[in-house]
Every structure is written in C-alpha cells, then in structure tokens.
Amino acid sequence: MNLELARAALKKYFGYDSFRPMQAEIIQTVFDRRDTVVLMPTGGGKSMCFQVPAIVLPGTALVVSPLIALMKDQVEGLRANGVPAAFINSSLDAGQTRQTEDALLAGQIKILYVSPEKLVSQGFQPLLKRLNISLFAIDEAHCISAWGHDFRPEYTQLKFIKEQFAQTPIIALTATADKLTRRDIAEQLGLREPEIFIASFDRPNISMNVRPGQKRFEQVVDFLKKHPDQSGIIYCLARKTCNDLAEKLNAKGFRAAAYHAEMPNSERSRVQEDFINDRTPVICATIAFGMGIDKSNVRFVIHYNLPRNLEGYYQEIGRAGRDGLASDALLFFSYADVQAYRDMIEQSESDATQKELRLAKLNRMYQFAEAPVCRRQTVLNYFGENYERHCGNCDVCRNPHRQFDGTVAVQKALSALIRCEEKVGMNLLIDVLRGSQRREIFEMGFNQIRTYGAGKEYSFEEWLYLLSQMLHLGLLEIAYDEHNHLKATAAGRAVLQEKKQVNLALPPAPEQKQTAKAAPAKTKTQTLREELFERLKSLRRQLAQQQGVPPYLIFSDATLDEMAEKRPYTDAEMLRTSGVGERKLQLYGDAFLVEIRKFILQKVEEGQHVTGSTQLVSWNLYQQGVSIDDIARRRDTSPITIMNHLATLYERGENFDLGRWVTPEEIDLIQGALPLFQEPYQLKDLHEHFRQRYNYDKIRWALADWRRRHSNALS
Ligand code: ADP
Ligand code: ZN
Numbered sequence: 001m002n003l004e005l006a007r008a009a010l011k012k013y014f015g016y017d018s019f020r021p022m023q024a025e026i027i028q029t030v031f032d033r034r035d036t037v038v039l040m041p042t043g044g045g046k047s048m049c050f051q052v053p054a055i056v057l058p059g060t061a062l063v064v065s066p067l068i069a070l071m072k073d074q075v076e077g078l079r080a081n082g083v084p085a086a087f088i089n090s091s092l093d094a095g096q097t098r099q100t101e102d103a104l105l106a107g108q109i110k111i112l113y114v115s116p117e118k119l120v121s122q123g124f125q126p127l128l129k130r131l132n133i134s135l136f137a138i139d140e141a142h143c144i145s146a147w148g149h150d151f152r153p154e155y156t157q158l159k160f161i162k163e164q165f166a167q168t169p170i171i172a173l174t175a176t177a178d179k180l181t182r183r184d185i186a187e188q189l190g191l192r193e194p195e196i197f198i199a200s201f202d203r204p205n206i207s208m209n210v211r212p213g214q215k216r217f218e219q220v221v222d223f224l225k226k227h228p229d230q231s232g233i234i235y236c237l238a239r240k241t242c243n244d245l246a247e248k249l250n251a252k253g254f255r256a257a258a259y260h261a262e263m264p265n266s267e268r269s270r271v272q273e274d275f276i277n278d279r280t281p282v283i284c285a286t287i288a289f290g291m292g293i294d295k296s297n298v299r300f301v302i303h304y305n306l307p308r309n310l311e312g313y314y315q316e317i318g319r320a321g322r323d324g325l326a327s328d329a330l331l332f333f334s335y336a337d338v339q340a341y342r343d344m345i346e347q348s349e350s351d352a353t354q355k356e357l358r359l360a361k362l363n364r365m366y367q368f369a370e371a372p373v374c375r376r377q378t379v380l381n382y383f384g385e386n387y388e389r390h391c392g393n394c395d396v397c398r399n400p401h402r403q404f405d406g407t408v409a410v411q412k413a414l415s416a417l418i419r420c421e422e423k424v425g426m427n428l429l430i431d432v433l434r435g436s437q438r439r440e441i442f443e444m445g446f447n448q449i450r451t452y453g454a455g456k457e458y459s460f461e462e463w464l465y466l467l468s469q470m471l472h473l474g475l476l477e478i479a480y481d482e483h484n485h486l487k488a489t490a491a492g493r494a495v496l497q498e499k500k501q502v503n504l505a506l507p508p509a510p511e512q513k514q515t516a517k518a519a520p521a522k523t524k525t526q527t528l529r530e531e532l533f534e535r536l537k538s539l540r541r542q543l544a545q546q547q548g549v550p551p552y553l554i555f556s557d558a559t560l561d562e563m564a565e566k567r568p569y570t571d572a573e574m575l576r577t578s579g580v581g582e583r584k585l586q587l588y589g590d591a592f593l594v595e596i597r598k599f600i601l602q603k604v605e606e607g608q609h610v611t612g613s614t615q616l617v618s619w620n621l622y623q624q625g626v627s628i629d630d631i632a633r634r635r636d637t638s639p640i641t642i643m644n645h646l647a648t649l650y651e652r653g654e655n656f657d658l659g660r661w662v663t664p665e666e667i668d669l670i671q672g673a674l675p676l677f678q679e680p681y682q683l684k685d686l687h688e689h690f691r692q693r694y695n696y697d698k699i700r701w702a703l704a705d706w707r708r709r710h711s712n713a714l715s
Contacts, residue, residue, distance in 0.1 A: 001031040001056060009055045010048070013081045015559075015581035020045045022199050027053050030135055030169050035162075035191040037141070037182060038173040040199040042315065043296075043322035046173045047074070050137035054111045055083055059132035060104060063113045065139040066152050069272075071113040073294045073550075078111060080553050082583030087113035088124075101127055116143075116154035133168050136161050138189065141172035145184035155188075162190040170194075175318070176311075179384075201314070201383055205321045206329050208375040208394040210368075212461050212507065213334030216304060217248060223302070223330060224254050224282065231275065232300035232328075234284045235316055237337070241304060246284040256282035259289045276550045278541060290316065295550065296323040297557040302330045306337040309361035310368055310382050323558040333369035335426060335468065338362065339484060346480070370468050372401035372505045406504025407495065409458070409466055410475060414488050414496045416451035417476075420444075422487050429486060430455075430463040458506075465507045473502065528610065532599050533564040539595050543588065554588060555579055567596050569616060570653030572711070618645035619654065643697055647704040651711065658705070662698040670694060670702035 006027050010016050019027070022040070026049040029036045040046045054061030065071050071087045078085035086100045086109050103109050104127070118124055138144075144155040161170060172185050172194075186194050211219060220234065234256075236242045242258040249256035257271045257280045274280040276295050283289060284304075301320045307313040313331070321327030345358045368378050376391035390397045416432050417424065424432065424446075431438050432446045435453025446452060455463060467486075470476045475492035479485050494500055522530075537551075537560060544551040555563075559579030568574040574589050575582070600613050601620055621631045622642075632639040650656050658667075670686065677685055686699045694702075 001053075003028055003031075005056045006031075006052050009052050011581070013055060013083055013581045013583070014048070015081075015575070015577065015579045015584065017578060019048070022197050023048055023052075026171070026197050029195045029197075030171055031057075033167065033169045035169055035189075035194040036171045037185055037191065037194050037196045038171060038199075039182065039197065040173070040175060041201040041203055042175045042318035043203065043324075044175070044199050046139075046175070049173065050135065050171050051078065051083070051111060053135060054137075057134035059134035060107075060109050061111050061135045061137060062119070062131075062133055063111060063137040063139060064116050064119055064158065065113050066116060066143050066150075066155070067140070067291065068115060070294055071115070073276075073553075075111075075113055076549060077294070077553050080549065080584065080587075081581050083111060084109050085111040085113070088118055089113075089115040090117070104131060107132070116152065116158065120154060120157040120160065133165060136165070136168060136170045138170065138172040138185075140174060141185045141189075142174040142176035142181045144188045145181045159188060159190050162192070175315070200380075201385055202376065202380060202387065203318060203321065204391070204393060205324055206317055206327050206393075208317070208329045208331075208379075208391075210331045210333055210375065210395055212465065213332040213337070214461055214464075216332045216334075217245070219332070220245075220249070220302060220304070221252055221254075223300075223328075224249070227300060227328070229281060230299035231278060231281045231295065231297055232283075232302065233290055233298060233316075233319065234282065234302040234304050235287060235289075235307070236284055237286070237305035237340070239286060242284040242286060245304065246282075249282065249284070254282055255280050256284055259283050259285040261286060261288050276552075277544065278551050287312065287316065290319045293319065294322075296552045297325075298322070298327070299325075300328040300330065302332075304332055306331070306333055306341070306369065307365060308341060308358070309365050310379060311361075313365065313368075314379055314383070323552075323556040325558050325561060331369060333366075335464065338366050342480065367472065370472060372396055372403075401505035401507060403503060403505050406466065406469075406502050407499065409455070409504060410470060410492070410495050410502045411499075412451055412455050413463075413467060413470065414475070414492050416449065416454065417486055417488055418496075419449040419451060420446055423485055425484050426464065426467055426486060430460055430467070433463060434458075434460065462506055466504055469504050475502070524608075525611075528603065528608075529561075529564045532567070532596065533561055535595060535599055536560045536563055536592060539591060543591065555584065555592075563592060563596065567600065567612065568593065569597065569649065572653030615645040615649050618642050619649050622646060640696070643700060647700050650701075650704045651707040653708065658701050662701045666694060666698055667702045667705055670699055671706050674706065 003024055006024070007019070010019065023045055026036055026038055030050070030053045038046060038049055050061060050063060065074070068089050068091055071089060072091075075085045075087050086103060088097060088100055092100070100109070104112060114124075119128075138158065140150065143150045143152040144158065145151065170189060170191060172189060172191070174181065174185065182196065186196075234245065236245060239260040239262050242260045246256045246258040257274065259268060259271045263271075271280065271283065272289070272293065275283050276293065298320045301317045303313065303316070307316065317329035320329060341362050342359065345355055345362065348355065350358070364382065368375070368382075371378065374390045374396050375394035377387050377389070380387035392398070412433060413429070417429055420429065420432060428438075428440065432441060432449070432452055433455030435456060441447050458466065467476065470492070471478070473491075474489055475495060477487050477489050479487050488496070495502055540551045540554050540560065543554055556579055559577060562577050562579070566573070566577065568577060570593070571585060571589055574580055574593060575585055580589070597616060597620075600610050600616055603610050604613050604617055618631055618635065621634070622628070626634070628639050628642050631642045635642070646656065670690070673686060673689055674681060676689070681703055683696055683699050683703070687694070687696060
C-alpha cells in the first residue's frame with residue numbers, strides 16, 4: 001500500500017494537504033503490517049494515524065476507545081466527512097446493535113469504534129471472527145497501565161487480540177508520555193517488535209501564562225473581557241469554587257456554567273452539550289470536565305487553583321487549541337493552594353511512599369509556577385524532552401522577571417522573622433515588614449521590633465514572590481507541624497551573618513500595561529478578516545443548530561479563519577481550504593461561498609476597497625441580467641475588461657454557460673493551436689494566427705476554458 005493513496009484520502013475526506021510530522025511514517029508502518037506505539041500530545045493528530053489507513057486498506061478497522069461519549073463524537077465527525085463509521089457500546093439498544101452488525105457484515109463500515117468491554121465480551125466473538133479486519137487501533141492505550149491514573153482493568157484483557165489476529169497490525173496511541181506506561185502498553189498488548197513513535201509534546205500555539213493568585217476573580221473578568229465569546233474552561237479545585245465562580249461571572253454578564261462531580265448526571269451532560277455546541281462558552285469545572293470532549297475550538301484553559309502536578313496541568317491545558325489556532329493557558333498561583341494540597345496529602349490514607357511521591361510532584365508543580373524560567377522549557381524538560389530554546393510564547397519569555405541583588409531583602413526578611421521568634425506565617429511576616437496596622441501585630445508586640453516597617457519598598461505581592469524564592473533557595477522553610485510558621489534555615493542565617501550575596505527576581509510588571517502598549521493598531525485587512533470570520537461563525541452556528549451537530553464538526557475555527565483570510569469564490573478554491581474535503585464541500589460549500597460573496601459585495605457597496613472583489617462585482621451584475629455593455633458603462637470601464645472579469649472567475653471554477661459566446665467546436669479549434677505558442681498565451685498571437693476568424697471574446701473564453709482545466713485544483 002502506498003502513501004500516495006493515504007495522501008489522497010487525507011485530502012479527499014479531511015481536506016488536508018499534507019501530513020503532520022510523524023503521521024506519514026506511522027501510517028507507512030501500519031501499511032507494512034507492523035505494530036506501533038504512538039505517543040503524541042492531545043491535539044497532535046493521533047486519530048489521523050489510524051483513520052487514514054482504515055479508509056485506504058480493504059476491510060474494517062476496529063478502534064478500541066474507553067470513552068463512550070467521545071466515540072459518538074468521533075463517529076459523527078467521520079460521517080460528516082463521508083467516512084462510513086459506526087460504534088458499538090452499551091449505549092445502543094438491541095435493534096441499533098443489530099443494524100450496525102448487519103452493515104458490518106455487508107462490508108459497509110470502514111471504521112468501527114468499540115468499547116473494551118464489548119470487544120472482550122463472549123457475545124462479540126462470533127461477529128469478530130466473521131469480519132475482515134484491517135487493523136486494530138487502541139486509543140488511550142495508557143489505560144492499560146496499572147501505574148497510570150486512568151487504569152481500566154478491561155484493557156488488560158486486550159492481549160487476546162494479538163493471540164487471535166497474529167497478522168493484523170495493532171496501533172496503540174496515547175497522550176501520556178512516560179516510559180513505564182510505554183513499556184506496559186507494548187508488553188501487555190503482546191506487540192511484536194513494535195515501532196515506537198514519540199512526537200514532541202510541545203504545543204506551540206498554546207500561550208502559557210502564570211500569574212499571582214491575588215485578586216484572581218478580577219483577573220478572570222479582565223481576561224474574559226479581552227476574549228469575548230470564546231470557549232474556555234476554568235478549572236477549580238473545589239465544587240464550591242465552581243458554583244460561586246460561575247454565579248459571579250453570570251452576575252457580571254458572562255455566560256458561564258459550573259460542572260462538577262456532585263451534580264446529577266443529566267445536569268452534567270446538559271452543561272457539556274451546551275459547551276460543545278457553543279451555547280455556554282465558559283465552564284467552571286473540577287478536573288472531571290474535559291476528558292471526554294473532542295471540541296477543537298477551546299480557546300483558553302484557566303487554572304483558578306494550582307493543579308496537583310505537572311502531568312495534570314499539561315493534560316488540562318492541552319484541551320485548548322486542538323485546531324492549532326492561538327490559544328491561552330493561564331494559571332493562578334497562590335501559596336495557599338500549595339498548603340491546602342499539602343494538608344490534603346498529609347491527611348490522606350495513602351501509604352508513605354505514595355504520599356512522598358505526591359508531595360514531590362506537587363513540589364515540581366510549585367517550582368514550575370515559581371521559577372522565572374521559560375514555562376515551556378520547564379514542562380517539556382520535565383517530560384524528558386530536551387527543549388533548550390526560549391519559547392517566546394510564555395509570560396516569562398515575553399516579560400522577563402526583573403533580576404536584582406536581593407541580599408538586603410533577604411536580610412530584612414530573616415531578621416524580622418528571627419525577631420518575631422519564628423512564630424509567624426508568611427502573611428503576618430509580610431505585614432510586619434510592611435508596617436501594617438493589623439491588630440495581631442500590636443497584640444504580639446511586633447510593632448516594637450527594629451525591622452517593623454523596614455520593607456515598605458515592596459508591595460505585599462512582591463514580598464510573597466520574594467519569600468517564595470527564599471523558600472526555593474532553602475533560606476527559609478515551613479514548619480508544617482507548627483502552624484506553618486516560617487523558620488530560618490542554616491543557609492539563611494549564613495546570609496544574615498556572613499552577608500553572602502543572593503540574587504532574586506521581582507515579578508514582571510503587570511501585563512495589562514504591556515499589552516496596551518504592544519498591541520498595534522489593526523489594519524483594514526485584519527478588521528475585514530475578523531468581521532468575515534464572525535459572519536462565518538454565525539452561519540456555522542445556524543447550520544449546526546438546524547442539523548443538531550456541534551459547530552466544530554461542520555468546520556473547525558482554523559478552517560473558517562482560512563476562509564476569512566483567503567475568501568474563496570468558487571468550489572475549486574473552497575476545496576483548497578485546509579479542512580474542506582469533498583463531502584463537506586458538497587454539504588456546506590455553497591452556504592459558505594454565498595456568505596463570503598454576500599459579505600464582499602456588501603463591503604464594496606459600503607464603499608470599502610476589497611482586494612480581488614472587482615470580478616465579483618461584475619459577475620454579480622451579470623447574474624442580475626445586466627448586459628456586458630451596461631456593466632461596463634456602470635463601472636466606467638470597457639466591455640473587454642468586464643468580459644475579462646467573467647473569464648477570470650470561470651478560470652477559477654465559477655460555472656457559466658459559454659454557449660452564448662463560443663461553441664465547443666470553436667473551443668477545440670482554438671485550443672488545438674495552443675501548442676504552437678509559448679505560455680503565457682497572448683490573445684493577440686492567436687487572433688492573428690486564425691487571421692481574425694475568431695473575435696477576441698471567443699479566444700478569451702477558449703483560453704479561460706483551457707486554464708480552468710489545467711489549473712491543478714480541478715484536475
Ligand atoms: P489527538 O487525537 O491527537 O488529540 P486529533 O486527531 O483530534 O488529535 O487532531 C487534532 C486536530 O488536528 C483535529 O482538528 C484534526 O482534524 C487536525 N489534524 C490532524 N492531522 C492533520 C493534518 N495532517 N493537517 C491538518 N490538520 C490535522
Ligand atoms: Zn517561554
């Protein structure tokens with residue numbers, strides 16, 4: 001089987017021009033009937049690695065997937081692209097199952113999704129034996145690993161596949177990157193010398209940002225104002241936070257809903273549906289949300305509370321921007337969250353090693369948020385990927401922290417701490433340093449110490465920031481068993497006594513001021529593109545509503561954005577848009593083409609200059625029955641120009657009846673002479689060649705017809 005067929009299928013069904021890194025190699029391996037393990041981040045394009053071979057190879061591909069909700073989405077997505085797909089799981093009734101089985105046996109299904117329970121069940125075996133199976137894809141393959149967080153016991157029974165179908169290739173896919181899981185997958189599935197593909201886990205389109213957690217509600221409101229109507233998830237630690245936050249956001253006029261484990265099932269699926277269908281843009285959720293969601297246009301993920309570990313963090317922000325468009329991840333960091341988690345871990349039932357592991361992971365999370373190092377670099381290195389550049393798309397890269405000689409600050413803090421007899425927590429220490437009028441300070445007599453008010457030059461937030469760094473540097477520690485009071489370490493005392501120099505960083509200046517300065521004025525072209533994008537989005541919403549499918553299943557944001565940029569006029573041009581395959585062109589092409597034309601004509605009427613619109617204006621008048629001469633008069637130009645406009649559109653794929661200008665025989669004759677000349681063909685040469693037997697119009701049309709047939713889009 002060759003890759004050209006795979007490429008053709010990619011274009012025809014999915015509307016994509018080329019494979020992403022590794023996709024082609026993976027598909028080739030499947031064609032070679034070898035087993036593969038694929039590790040790719042969410043949104044990396046794993047599905048294509050089995051869907052394309054499934055379409056090209058004879059027979060049916062079986063896809064094992066643990067998430068029933070996702071299965072339905074994926075099948076709908078495939079069908080919308082004209083790929084015959086189906087699923088069998090416990091959500092189908094007997095009748096539906098029978099129907100699907102019949103279609104399978106009739107060879108009408110290229111891709112079948114099954115739940116692992118179903119696949120291993122006795123009842124399924126007779127059917128399985130009668131199918132011609134092209135490949136097995138095991139999605140979310142990390143579920144097989146007992147070490148992982150998503151362990152599913154049924155997955156361990158999947159070993160039977162290789163035993164029964166020794167010759168059929170298995171492709172196992174996951175977005176979980178660690179070595180242990182990788183080994184488990186290969187071993188437990190009994191794969192034979194699998195080819196292992198590990199893609200980069202970088203998601204360059206996601207902008208990673210960490211902000212101090214003070215006034216986070218205000219910060220969220222600010223963020224949402226800057227991202228109107230965009231879909232996003234705000235992860236919160238507690239159910240109560242979800243509810244409160246959603247309520248407060250609604251009160252501020254944002255459409256937000258809460259989602260958490262305590263809600264009744266029906267309510268939860270309603271919220272999820274509303275999110276998927278772009279009816280509720282913002283969901284305030286516990287981590288239970290997002291796992292079974294394939295929505296490609298999630299534009300932002302906010303962590304209202306610190307995640308427990310970097311694995312969770314990266315998985316969650318990975319739900320943003322699957323369509324490859326710019327997306328935001330925003331994490332609020334507060335020391336209180338770290339302490340809350342620490343308490344939770346300490347008080348949990350797990351054994352000592354488990355606790356230690358969880359605390360260590362929490363620590364890494366905390367360091368990630370704290371360290372003034374490129375975020376992407378930190379995360380990717382944590383996952384074992386050697387990433388040495390500065391990404392340029394995180395808060396640290398965009399807005400470097402202000403390094404300074406922090407020796408004096410450290411001395412002030414430590415001296416105040418020691419004078420408070422190391423019986424204060426972080427907040428109280430800062431209040432002492434800043435000379436606060438807090439009652440406790442007076443009660444405890446801390447207003448009497450020499451360093452009271454000695455640190456007024458830094459704000460409360462800045463002190464928090466500095467003290468956290470001192471913790472990292474081991475100058476301070478927290479006595480968890482003594483009400484979280486701070487203690488000076490030996491290293492800290494050394495700075496105090498020996499005046500050893502310490503470098504610290506101050507947080508970057510508030511981001512708002514920066515962006516206000518940085519954002520350049522929009523060009524007319526940009527404004528036009530954004531306006532058209534909104535128009536296309538609202539058309540998409542309408543169509544989705546009529547057809548009862550999620551908007552992103554019609555076209556992704558990325559596809560609409562490309563349409564808004566390139567403004568296709570014809571089927572051929574539409575087909576060149578990434579994400580428009582043959583089926584979608586058939587189903588939706590006209591609606592979107594009409595909308596684009598309407599938009600352009602409207603803009604022209606409003607007196608705007610729109611590049612490339614002149615042909616369309618002529619064509620529009622011609623369609624209304626205005627003669628070529630009249631159009632020329634109205635537009636203050638020559639009939640030849642108008643004819644040229646129409647011919648250009650014809651070349652680009654517009655459908656015309658040429659009969660009134662030129663006959664098929666004349667076209668043949670004129671085109672027959674083309675080999676005598678060099679491209680680009682000149683009307684004048686042909687006109688003379690035929691000794692003026694054909695007028696310029698006829699020659700122009702014959703040429704247009706030739707170009708139309710010779711442009712690659714239509715061949
Ligand atoms: P994953 O399963 O790894 O999370 P998906 O298979 O859902 O990722 O792909 C993420 C997005 O990228 C989808 O919108 C998909 O259509 C798109 N995509 C996948 N492969 C390509 C490609 N070769 N060219 C353009 N877009 C692609
Ligand atoms: Zn960076």
